[in-house]
């Protein structure tokens with residue numbers, strides 16, 4: 197089943213008099229439960245593409261359909277609501293609310309969606325176990341390592357069962373061991389929960405774990421490999 | 425959820441939040457306490473005016489206030505009196521005879537307003553009998569057989585109704601002031617002797633001491649030996665009903681001390697029957713009816729009905745008789761408003777600053793929250809709640825402190841006697857007993873919290889302007 201359809205997507209940044217074609221005529225589809233990496237040299241447009249997919253930025257032209265909904269047709273407040281219900285985000289850093297514990301951070305979006313307490317707690321309990329942090333339930337982010345924080349961020353992104361999760365270089369600030377642990381957890385959850393993961397990376401070892409690798413260069417898709 | 429996060433956010437930067445909270449607290453405290461102190465002096469003044477000087481409502485013939493003529497009596501006193509008494513809210517009434525005259529002693533004389541009163545009723549209606557300086561008399565007690573008069577401290581001083589006695593206590597006091605013993609020993613000869621005037625005491629001192637010593641110590645000696653003369657005699661002269669000058673000797677049966685020099689210097693009280701005997705005024709004739717109401721707040725409400733009930737008479741309430749009182753109360757209100765505006769402006773400035781810092785510091789976090797789906801309304805309210813919490817916590821702390829300080833100072837008051845001269849001349853006590861009513865407490869707090877809320881709108885809007893993509897862009 198198709199989750200995302202990208203049609204003739206363009207994003208042009210105008211900085212003073214230079215135009216930067218950050219995303220240049222991209223056409224891509226993503227299916228349910230995909231585990232896809234977007235790779236490419238610095239400045240190739242990975243972040244821009246993910247931001248467009250996440251509805252954080254508006255394309256210059258082209259369409260993004262999520263489950264048939266055209267993102268550009270949504271008004272800004274509806275878009276925020278749409279993001280909350282359909283898209284999970286993992287950023288490179290500043291993912292968590294510093295004053296909340298790991299558990300509370302995971303439950304945050306569920307609370308915004310008004311899940312009842314019992315269901316929230318069952319879900320966060322399950323996810324804390326899945327990310328191997330059952331013993332850090334009540335720790336605040338500052339008390340967790342960078343890798344642990346990113347694991348909590350992944351759990352938070354998944355918690356309310358969005359259609360897909362976007363992660364822009366989630367391992368960029370991690371050492372290689374934490375990076376591979378994070379990726380293993382992401383893959384496991386992708387498998388168990390059947391939620392699409394799309395992440396960008398520079399790291400060849402991370403790339404290797406993806407089942408689909410999309411390579412960008414100068415805003416264009418230059419290869420799209422699916423392996424089994 | 426949002427509320428919870430907002431509350432926790434406050435404690436992320438404890439020092440900064442505590443500074444804001446304590447400045448709110450200090451603002452509330454300063455506002456409430458200043459008002460309590462101002463209120464105290466105004467309330468005391470009004471209390472004094474009503475309880476000692478004016479009462480709530482005064483009724484007299486239309487001409488009386490301008491003519492001060494003994495002939496301008498209230499026509500049909502009994503009917504007028506019972507009409508007034510029958511109004512709901514009127515507690516008691518009494519009549520007064522009021523005659524202009526001159527009070528004199530062998531030393532001096534002074535113009536006065538002689539009030540002929542019904543002693544028992546006045547005791548019930550006014551608190552002046554409690555203001556009699558201890559040792560100066562019994563306020564028309566049974567010991568006064570002769571014509572008796574109650575006068576104010578200012579008049580007593582003006583008329584020199586004082587005496588000098590060098591009692592052992594006075595000598596001890598002088599000793600403690602380091603007056604040389606050679607001077608004190610010279611004074612021994614007049615120890616216990618009574619001098620009934622300034623002049624006599626001065627000439628005695630000049631005789632006993634060298635001119636150098638008098639120059640240096642006379643002030644202190646007089647201060648220590650000074651006291652009011654009990655049962656002093658003074659003469660009141662005035663015109664009787666037939667416009668003939670009359671007068672009589674009266675014995676001082678008390679000297680009252682209030683905060684109002686004017687009242688102390690002008691008003692003397694004598695039993696009405698003594699005045700009647702001297703002037704030939706008939707029984708049941710009076711110049712004025714004064715009425716006490718059940719409480720101060722009824723003043724405006726009852727004045728009109730009283731006017732309607734007594735169409736031929738002049739009916740005035742204390743606010744009309746003494747418009748300066750109403751004006752000063754107003755003026756105090758204005759001073760307070762200015763004061764409050766300054767406090768609130770400082771407060772607003774502090775909160776705008778702090779919250780703006782808090783927002784800018786958290787740019788990335790707020791961007792992230794926007795990106796993952798926290799809508800504008802929630803982000804806005806989160807920042808608002810943070811400011812509101814600080815204002816509320818500070819507001820309540822300030823109220824608590826104000827409450828405590830007011831309670832602590834209410835018992836003994838705050839004594840500004842050092843700076844009192846100007847105040848007392850106008851009847852304002854220099855001894856403040858801060859008081860405040862609950863309504864004021866609440867309204868000040870609401871103002872402070874409201875300021876907190878208004879001041880946080882700008883930083884909260886700033887938070888909304890953050891673009892998630894820009895905010896979380898990793899550099």
Ligand SMILES: Nc1ncnc2c1ncn2[C@@H]1O[C@H](COP(=O)(O)OP(=O)(O)OP(=O)(O)O)[C@@H](O)[C@H]1O
Pocket residue numbers: 209210211216217218236237238239240241242243244245
């Ligand atoms: N807000 C912007 N204004 C102007 N130009 C931009 C803006 N954001 C990105 N660009 C430009 O668009 C191009 C693509 O940037 P993008 O951040 O998407 O690259 P990237 O593949 O994520 O790079 P990296 O691997 O370094 O993160 C770059 O040339 C960048 O300079």
Ligand SMILES: [Mg+2]
Pocket residue numbers: 242243244364
């Ligand atoms: Mg990037």
